[in-house]
Amino acid sequence: MITNEHRFCLRCEKVCRPAKSKNPDAKPFRKALKGFCSNCVVTHFLLSIEPLRDGIEKNGTGILHNPMVQKQFEAVLNAGESELPIEEINWNCVVDSWDLKWPKGLKPK
Secondary structure, three states: OOOOOOEEOOOOOOEEOOOOOOOOOOOOOOOOOOOOOHHHHHHHHHHHOHHHHHHHHHHOHHHHHOHHHHHHHHHHHHHOOOOOOHHHOOHHHHHHOOOOOOOOOOOOO
């Protein structure tokens, strides 16, 4: 059941749960009142860092299923006091939606 506590991701249009509170100092990921789902946030992050994007595109998005890659990403989350728990990332969704278009003005650079 979708209630007013849910919003839809601006990219994949899947249901998101907006934050009730957030830590403005959280890094690299902070909860939001609206925007992208966790999987699209991860995709945006990976696409925004050129060496990561190039490595993934060179080796194929299937590399994101590698437990070592996921473990390294978890280390990034833990090192930066992120508000994004690793359990919220569905790597199958990240891979499946890798090529989805981004809303105008929100494409990773």
